[in-house]
Amino acid sequence: MTSLTLVRRIKARPSIVFDALTTPEGIACWWGPDDGPVLLAETDVRAGGRFKVRFRMLDGSEHESGGEYLEVVKPRRLAMSWRWADGEDPGESLLEFDLRAIPEGTELTLTHSRLHSEETRRSHEEGWNGALDKLERHFLTVPAEIRDSEAP
Amino acid sequence: MVKYQEERLNRTFAALVDPTRRSILARLERDGEASVSELARPFAIKLPAVMKHLDVLDDAELITRSKMGRTVTVRLNPGPMKAAMDWLRRYERFWSKSLDRLAAYAEHKEVESRRRDR
Numbered sequence: 378m379t380s381l382t383l384v385r386r387i388k389a390r391p392s393i394v395f396d397a398l399t400t401p402e403g404i405a406c407w408w409g410p411d412d413g414p415v416l417l418a419e420t421d422v423r424a425g426g427r428f429k430v431r432f433r434m435l436d437g438s439e440h441e442s443g444g445e446y447l448e449v450v451k452p453r454r455l456a457m458s459w460r461w462a463d464g465e466d467p468g469e470s471l472l473e474f475d476l477r478a479i480p481e482g483t484e485l486t487l488t489h490s491r492l493h494s495e496e497t498r499r500s501h502e503e504g505w506n507g508a509l510d511k512l513e514r515h516f517l518t519v520p521a522e523i524r525d526s527e528a529p
Numbered sequence: 530m531v532k533y534q535e536e537r538l539n540r541t542f543a544a545l546v547d548p549t550r551r552s553i554l555a556r557l558e559r560d561g562e563a564s565v566s567e568l569a570r571p572f573a574i575k576l577p578a579v580m581k582h583l584d585v586l587d588d589a590e591l592i593t594r595s596k597m598g599r600t601v602t603v604r605l606n607p608g609p610m611k612a613a614m615d616w617l618r619r620y621e622r623f624w625s626k627s628l629d630r631l632a633a634y635a636e637h638k639e640v641e642s643r644r645r646d647r
Contacts, residue, residue, distance in 0.1 A: 381620050387632045389639035397635045407630035410623040466616075467535070482639070485631075487624055492617075 380490035387483045391476040394483045395452035398474055404430060411435045424449055428457065440465065444472070452476055459489070466492070537590075538616060541609045544589035549574070550582050554591060557605040565601045 387394055397403035401418035408415050409432040416439065417431040429443035441462035448456040455474040468491075475486040544550055553568055569579040583603065586592045593604050 381617070381624065383621075383624055383628060385628050385632055387635050389632075389635035393638045393642065394631075394635045397631055397638065403631075403634065406634040407627055410619075410626050483635075485628070487628065489620060489624060492620060 380488060380492065382489075383487045385485045385487075386479065386481065387485055389482045391452040391478050391483045394476055394485060395455070398455060399449075408432055409434065417441075422446060422449055429462075431462075444469070447471075537609060538613060540589040541591065541613045544585050544591055545613075547582065547585075549579075550586055553579075553582060553586065553603075554605065554610075557592065557603065562602050562604045565603060568603060 389397075397407065399420055399422045401420055404418040404420070405415040408418070408430050411434050413432055413434040415430060415432045417429065419430075420426070420428045422428075424446055426446045426449075427443060428446065429441065431439060431441040433439045442459055443462060444458035444460055446455070446457045448454055453476055457472050459470045459472045460468070470489060470491045473486075473488045473490070475488075477484045477486075545554075549572060552571070556563060556568060556571075565576070565579065565583065568583075569576050572579065583592065583594065587594060590606055590609050593606050595602050595604075
C-alpha cells in the first residue's frame with residue numbers, strides 16, 4: 378500500500394525532538410507544507426488521546442487534520458491515526474515517528490502509510506497493493522519532458 | 530471538482546493494478562507511440578485480450594488511440610499519471626517542509642537547554 382518514509386538527522390536529543398512533536402507550542406512552530414501559520418494545535422498525548430492541528434497556507438487556504446494517538450513511548454516512538462477534517466483525501470492513514478539516539482542527536486524516521494486506503498477498500502481488484510509504489514518507481518524513470526508536459 | 534478528481538484518481542489507480550497494462554504504459558513511455566499489434570507482440574495473450582486492456586487504459590484516459598487506414602496507433606496520455614504523482618508528492622512536500630522546520634526548532638531548543646544547564 379502507498380506509504381511515504383522520510384529520515385532526518387537532528388542535532389537535538391530525542392526527548393527534545395519528542396516534545397517538539399507533541400506539544401502544542403512545538404507543533405505551532407513547524408507543522409505545515411509552507412511558512413503559513415498554525416492556527417490551532419491540541420494534543421492529548423497518551424494512547425487513545427486525540428490531536429488536532431489547523432493551519433493556514435500562504436495561499437490563504439486553511440486545512441485541518443487530526444486523529445488518535447495509538448502508541449506513545451516517550452522519547453522513542455509515536456504512532457497516530459490521521460484524517461483530514463475537510464475530506465480532502467477521504468479515509469484514515471497511519472503516521473509513525475521513530476526516534477533513535479545517535480551521537481549528534483536524533484535520527485528521526487517518519488512513515489505516513491495507508492494513504493489512499495479508502496480507495497483500496499473500494500477497489501475490489503486484486504493486486505492493488507503496491508500499485509502506486511510501482512507507479513512511483515516506474516514514473517521516476519520517465520524523462521522530465523514527458524513528466525512535465527500536459528496532456529496533448 | 531474534488532469529487533471528480535477523486536474518481537479520476539481511482540480510475541487511474543485501478544487501471545495501473547494490472548501488470549500487463551503497466552508494461553503497455555512502460556512501452557509507450559519508452560517509444561512514444563506504438564501500433565496495437567506491436568503492443569501485443571511481447572505478451573502471450575491474444576489480440577482481443579490486449580484490446581480489452583487498451584479499453585481500460587482508454588477509459589482511464591491514460592492513452593489515446595487514433596486510426597489511420599488499418600493501423601491503430603496508441604499514444605501515452607501523461608495527464609492522469611501526473612495527477613496521481615502530484616497527489617503523492619503533496620504528502621512528500623508537506624512532511625519534507627514540516628520536518629525541516631521541526632529540525633530547526635528542536636536544534637534551537639537543544640542550544641537553549643544547554644545554555645541553561647551551564
